Amino acid sequence: MLNFLLFKVIFIGAVMDPVWRHILRLSMWIGILxxxxxxxxxxxxxxxxxxTVAYTPPNAYYKITGLLCAIFVTNIFWYFGSMVLFPSSLTFLTLEFLPVALDTVQVIIKYLAHLMEQSRENGFENKWLINYYTEISADVLILGCTLxxxxxxMWMHGISFGLVDIVLFxxxxSVLKNLHSKILIHRERWRAMSYVRSQYVDATDQELDDYDDDCAICRDELKTAKKLSCGHLFHL
Incomplete structure (x- = not known):
């Protein structure tokens, strides 16, 4: 939060005219966002x-999902308001709006996937896949917007090798390091998954029916699975 406030103070000082009315208006806009x-x-x-809780009433998820939808709609209206109030700073404010929207959409998708899993008797096998790609995509896009x-x-403020420039550098x-780390982890995970797919054969429908059990690792129902040499089946 301190880094967020410091960054906004630098931005306001760098791009706004020294008119208190304009500065207060933009500060309020950024604060609400x-x-x-x-x-x-x-x-x-x-x-x-x-x-992580064994059972949670669906109403708890519905309330938070409703809150997230309200946040998303408010965020959109707030962005359209910036088109009228701050047309000269629209590019920067667009990059400020997108991370909030992406964060909100990411959480909404996770909640919906979890609700689908709870509503289905046999669970939702692709939940982890949806959650993973939703999270990695949102994180990379948010880091890209931040960068x-x-x-x-830096372009608007100019480079003078002062304290502000050091903070920006x-x-x-930090953003480049986090972005590189995200991409590297995803690449290594993809390599590991590709290796497992190539090393273990897919279980047939007949084998799944004969096995008639849950995944040996995650304990979810098996609809598709890989077969180990010992005969156990597991999800990817």
Whole structure:
């Protein structure tokens, strides 16, 4: 949060005219957008907590999903308002709007996948796949937007090798490091999955019927599976 506030102060000082009315108006716009993002992140933490509970009433998910939808709609209206209030800063504010929207959509998709799993008697086998690609896609896009924000601010502020420039360089370095880490982890995971797919044969429908059991690892129902040499079946 401190880094967020510091960055916004730098932005306001770099791009706004020294008119208090304009500065206060933009500060209010960014502040409310920041609160929307905080609520979105809190909803994601709440989902991570609920996902570890053995049973949670569906109403708990419906309430949070409704809150997330309200956040998303408010975020869109807030963005359209920026077109009228801050037309000269629209590019930067677009990059500010997108991370909030992506965070919110990511959590909504996770909640919907979890609700589908709870509503189906046999579970939802592709839930983990949807959650994984939703999370990795949203994280990479958010980091990309953040990087573009920093680069735009560096261009608007100019490079003078002062304290502001040092802070911006450190933030750019941090974003690039996180982005590289995300891509590297995904690549290694993809290699591992490709190796497993090539090393183990797929279980046939007859073998799944004969096995008539849950996955030996995650304990979910088996609809498709890989077969180990010992005869056990497991999900990828």
């Amino acid at each position: 920041g609160f929307l993002r905080i609520f979105s992140l809190l909803s994601r933490d709440r989902f991570d907590n609920l996902a 573009l924000q920093y680069l735009q601010l 450190l933030n750019v370095r």
